[in-house]
Amino acid sequence: MLHDRMHRGWGEGRPGGPWAAWLGLVLLLGLLLPATVMADIGQGSCDGVDACLGNTGDVKNAACVGLEACFQNTGDVKNAACVGLEVCENNHGDVGNNACIGLEACIGNTGDVGNSSCVGSFACAVNRGTVGNAACVGLDACNSNGGAVGHGSCNADHACTANSGPIGNNSCNADHACTCNTDPIGDDQCNTPGECAQSCEPG
Numbered sequence: 001m002l003h004d005r006m007h008r009g010w011g012e013g014r015p016g017g018p019w020a021a022w023l024g025l026v027l028l029l030g031l032l033l034p035a036t037v038m039a040d041i042g043q044g045s046c047d048g049v050d051a052c053l054g055n056t057g058d059v060k061n062a063a064c065v066g067l068e069a070c071f072q073n074t075g076d077v078k079n080a081a082c083v084g085l086e087v088c089e090n091n092h093g094d095v096g097n098n099a100c101i102g103l104e105a106c107i108g109n110t111g112d113v114g115n116s117s118c119v120g121s122f123a124c125a126v127n128r129g130t131v132g133n134a135a136c137v138g139l140d141a142c143n144s145n146g147g148a149v150g151h152g153s154c155n156a157d158h159a160c161t162a163n164s165g166p167i168g169n170n171s172c173n174a175d176h177a178c179t180c181n182t183d184p185i186g187d188d189q190c191n192t193p194g195e196c197a198q199s200c201e202p203g
Contacts (some may be wrong), residue, residue: 042079046070057094064088075112082106096133100124114151118142132169136160150187154178162200172196 039052042061046052051064054072060079064070069082071089078097082088088095088106096115100106103121106113111124114133118124123141124131132151136142139157142149147160150169154160159172162180168187172178175193178185180200190196 060097078115093127093130111148120157129166147181156193 039056040058041052042059042063044062045059046064048066048069050071051066051069052059055064055070057073057075057077059070059077062080063077063082065083066085066087068086068089069084070077071086073088073091075091075094077088077095080098081095082100084102084105086104086107087102088100090108091106092110093112095106095113096117098116099113099118101119102123104125105118105120105123106125108126109124111127111129111131113124113131114135117131117133117135117137119137120139120141122143123136123138124145125143127142127144128146130148131142132149132153135149135151135153135155137155138159140161141154141156141158142160144162145160146164148166149160150167150171152170153167153172155173156175156177158176158179159174160167160178163178165181165183165185167178167185168189170187171185171189171191173191174195176197177190177193177195179197181196181198185196
């Protein structure tokens with residue numbers, strides 16, 4: 001009898017035998033382990049050394065162009081966006097068409113960026129606020145900004161650097177117009193140099 005059992009092998013007499021058990025285990029692990037996220041990449045995109053290394057966001061056409069342009073990016077990137085050196089590295093906001101253009105323009109950004117916005121070196125670096133369309137254009141325009149920025153606002157060098165207040169439409173369009181501002185700003189306001197700037201010193 002023992003010989004007969006050994007000759008029949010493992011699992012004989014039970015449907016599937018050991019292979020069914022292994023298959024069940026593999027399927028179970030497939031359900032329990034996190035799935036690999038595969039991003040959709042458009043034509044002419046992710047062009048550059050490590051341009052999309054670690055990227056998990058969908059990328060449209062002619063986007064994420066440059067050295068580490070979208071390195072570790074998680075936001076969705078639209079057409080002709082994130083163009084420049086390390087421009088959207090560690091970005092976590094969605095980026096509109098023709099947005100985030102220039103050296104580290106949106107590095108470390110977490111806010112959603114509208115079309116044709118955040119253009120210029122460090123324009124929206126470490127920005128945390130939502131940025132409307134055609135906004136934050138200029139050197140450091142919205143660098144370290146923490147407030148929501150409306151359409152057509154903060155278009156000048158350092159216009160809204162370190163701002164923390166919400167800004168309406170077509171406002172803060174001058175050099176240092178709203179630098180370190182903490183107050184809410186409405187539409188069509190603070191459009192001369194330094195008009196609504198505040199002290200950047202803590203306290």
